[in-house]
Amino acid sequence: MYKEKIEQAVGILQEKNIDMWMTFVRESAIMRDPSLSFIAGMDFTWQTALIITAKGETIAIAGQYDVASLETLGTYREIIGYVQSVREDLRAVMQRLDPKTIAVNYSLSSPTADGLTAGMLMNLREHLSGTPYQDRLVSANEIVSAIRGRKTPEEERRMREATRITLEIFEATGQFIRIGRSEKEIADFVMNEVESRGLEVAWDPAHCPAVYSGPGTAGAHASPTERKVGPTHLVNMDFGVKYEGYCADLQRTWYVLPPGESEAPAEVQRAFQVLQTSVDKTAKAMKPGLLGKEMDHISRQYLLDNGYEEFPHGLGHQVGRECHDGGGGLFPEWEKYGEAARMPLEVGQVYTIEPRMTLPDYGVVTLEEEVIVRENGAEYLSKPQETLWLIKS
Amino acid sequence: MYKEKIEQAVGILQEKNIDMWMTFVRESAIMRDPSLSFIAGMDFTWQTALIITAKGETIAIAGQYDVASLETLGTYREIIGYVQSVREDLRAVMQRLDPKTIAVNYSLSSPTADGLTAGMLMNLREHLSGTPYQDRLVSANEIVSAIRGRKTPEEERRMREATRITLEIFEATGQFIRIGRSEKEIADFVMNEVESRGLEVAWDPAHCPAVYSGPGTAGAHASPTERKVGPTHLVNMDFGVKYEGYCADLQRTWYVLPPGESEAPAEVQRAFQVLQTSVDKTAKAMKPGLLGKEMDHISRQYLLDNGYEEFPHGLGHQVGRECHDGGGGLFPEWEKYGEAARMPLEVGQVYTIEPRMTLPDYGVVTLEEEVIVRENGAEYLSKPQETLWLIKS
Incomplete structure (x- = not known):
């Protein structure tokens, strides 16, 4: 896959009118620049420059043992291998190629485009000091965002398979949930399903799966507890598997029927339908060129219009090799999201759509779907949850 | 262990006369600041400041879901939890504590002290802009180096156990090596020994263990091949297990006797003895306060004095949670090592000593020991290899 993504990178450099993209790393087993997963399937011990140019040149300057x-x-x-210092070889390559702009991996808003450490940027400036190239360093944010966002057919295949398997496990889990079982027991069941398929989960196993049952739970990013599923609980799960290096990230909500009942209270049904409609309205509105913050607004405003509180987080993020991937997201214009809220949708990007609301007597209603952006709109990557799932006693 | 290391950090801040140490991270599951392993056993999604002061205050400002x-x-x-931006809470904490110096995790020479990304340093400067604190940021290199280097008794116990198990596996491997077995078969045997103990290897399994047999091998940082062990080969292995989060990193050399012979050629024996003596001379010379480059020089010069080439790498590095750990190393003054070659030895640091030489007709002679620095000198953490190990046909 490296050759495919490097070829794509060359096209993106031409499109963005950037002469050179340089990934500059050391001891990458300790701090791994996320771009390495696309341009090199190995780690580097000493200061290493991986250079890709708009003309299609590919140059690696690395310690001799690598x-x-x-x-x-x-x-x-x-x-090019070196023993004592990367500096002379690096300067020689710069003089030979004479790039007008050199994109390096720092970004204020995108963690996956921010793989250059602060000390390594200082080292790079020192290596280039006294040359014209020290003033030609720019952020590779746009380049890395495009490489990560625009999925190739092979990447899309892996992501579809990851969501398919994830939903298969969600279905099995629905059969397992019953009154008296604890969040931890449910999480253990899920983990067993993952491991029996020879897979791993898509994020930190401390809260993948995250399982919440009933009112008053932590609600997100916390570990499953000994709390037991009870009648009238809403049970949510946030979960995904990683398949051939690519993540799924989905959420589903069940309602636990008390003995003798056959449907959820009207209040719970209405909340789910409003939430689900807000997801679908967003998915239907998505088109290349529209901005992430515009998409966030659709779902957020729809909840407010229907008398619910807005959710205290962005509507959705990109997914890929990382669970939180890519540059732009479906984010509101809050300071912490910075530029990531103002980036346009592009063909081939995969986004989650994950609004949330809390019903104080029942628990949390969540739903998280994945969509892929096409020329004419977005397409669900996952089979969407259209009605509240019921657990019968 | 976090409390123990945080207490140690407070003492180090007092010693170095630094008011505050701030670890500033986001999406740490993607790029994990190596300091997190000492001060927090979890990952953070949004911009998060983990603050420890010389007065012993401990403050975390994090996204509300963390x-x-x-x-x-x-x-x-x-x-302190926030929803939209870390900025206001961060500025309020700064105004309240009014630190004269704020150490943050960037370092030119030490990858384990360089956990702050370039974009996050820019974000931090922006958060603090217009306050006196933006000009009070300094490198935490010395602080992080001391925290990682000065092993507590519990850390030392884990490292001793890691080296003990590693040597046990080296011994078993010596029984397995024989003429006709390939580097890959030997590596598979080692991996099986590691897994049967429920452990993992200390670095990238692509070259841990690294196994090299005979003349003309890659010699370091390369994967085992189909090359078969033959008579008169020198066989080297570079390998370690990770035990409760702490690494071992050792090398041993065997000589493969041709049928009917019972000792290695004089040339091979002499090379090993010179190498082993250079290790032992270094270990005996090590004392707190001496510089890493002075230790590198002892072994390097001893090889040169005995007519061998000098090795194209540093003599040794620190070991800990990472295989290549800590600030200073036993390094020559080459540009790539920067300040790390000029840092003093401190009590509690664990170093490897690993010179190397090549005998064109036989292969590579390597030896890697681990030592821990005490008040009065260094002590072997591993039982040293004192004679060349022989494989009998």
Whole structure:
């Protein structure tokens, strides 16, 4: 897949009119620049520059003991090994290629485009000091966002398979949930389903799956507890598997019927339908070129218009190799989201749509779908949950 | 262990005369600041400031959905949750505590002290802009190096156990190596020994263990191949297990006797003895306060004095949670090592000593020991290899 993504990167550099993209890392097993997963399937010990240019050149300058692995990898046409310092080789390559702009991996708003450490940026400036190139460093935010966002057919295949398996496990879990079972027991059941398929979960196993039952739960990003499922509880689960390096991230909500009852209270049904409609309205509105914050507003405003509180988080994020992936998201214009709220949708991006509301007597209603952006609109990657799922006693 | 290390951090801040140490992270599951392993056993999604002061205050400012996990963790006395932006709470804490110096995790020379990304340093400067605190940011290199380097008794116990198990597996491997077995078969045997103990290896399984047999091998940081062990080969292995989060990193060399022979050629024996003596001379010279580059020089010069080439890498690095850990190392003054070559040895640090030489007709002679620095000198953490190990046909 590296060659496919590197070719895509060359096209993106041309499109964005950037001469050179440089990923500059060291000891990447300790702090791994997230771009490495697309341009090199290995780690580097000493200061290493992985260079891709708009003309299609691919150059790696690395410590000599990493050269053998780089040769085996085979994705860099020119490999330069050094012993004492990367500096002279780096300056020589700059003088030879004379790039007008050099994009490096820092970003204020996107963690996946921010793989360059502060010390390494200082080192890079020192290596280039006294040359014209020290003033030509720019943020690679747009480039990395495009590479991560625009899924190739192979990437899309893996993501579809990840969501398919995730939903299969959600269905099995619905059969397992019953009154008296604890959040932890449900989470253990899910983990067992994941491991029996030889897979791993898409994020920190401390809260993947996250399982919440009933009123007064932590509601997000917390670990399952000994709390037991009870009648009239809303049970939510936030969960996904990782399949061939690509994540799924979905949420589903069940309502636990008390003995003898066959449907959820009107208040609960209405809340779910409003939430579900807000997801669907957003999905139907999504088109390339529209901004993430415009999409967030649709769902957020629909909840407010129907008398519910707005959710205290963004509507959705991109998904890919990381569960929270890509540059832009479906975010409101809050300071913490910065530029990520103002980036346009692009063809091939995969977003979650995940509004939430709290019903004080029952628990939390959540729903999280994944959609992929096409030329003419968005398409569900996951089979959407259209009605509240019921647990019968 | 977090409380123990945070208490140690407070003492180090007092010693270094630094008012505040701030670890500033976001999406730490994607890029994990290596300091988190000492001060928080969890990951953070949104911009998060973990603050420890010389007065012993511990404050966490985090996205609201991370607050429940922080409370469970219990290591921060003051926990502040936010929804839209970390900025106001961060500025309020600064105004309240009024630190004269704020150490943040960037370092030119030490990857484990360089956990702050370039974009996050820019965000931090923006949050503090217009306040006196934006000009009070300094590198936490010395602080992080001391925290990682100065092992507590519990950390030392884990490291001793990691080296003990690693040497046990080296011994078993010596029984397995024989003429005709490939590097890959030997590596598979080692992996099986590791997994049967329920452990994992200390670094990338692509080259842990690294196994090299005979002349003309890659020699370091490359994966085991189909090359078969043959008579008169030198076989080296670079390997370690991770035990309760702490790494071992050792190397051993075997000589493969041709049928009918009972000892290695004089040339091979002499090379090993010179190498082993250079290790032992270094270990005996190590004392708190001496510089890493002085230790590197002892072994390097001893090899040169005995007519061998110098090795194209540093003599040794620190070990801990990471295989390449800590600030200073036993490094020559090459540009790539920067300040790390000029840092003093401190009590409680664990270093490898790993010179190397190549014998064109036989292969590579390597040896890697681990030592811990005491008040009066260094002590071997691993039982040293004192003679060349022989494989009998």
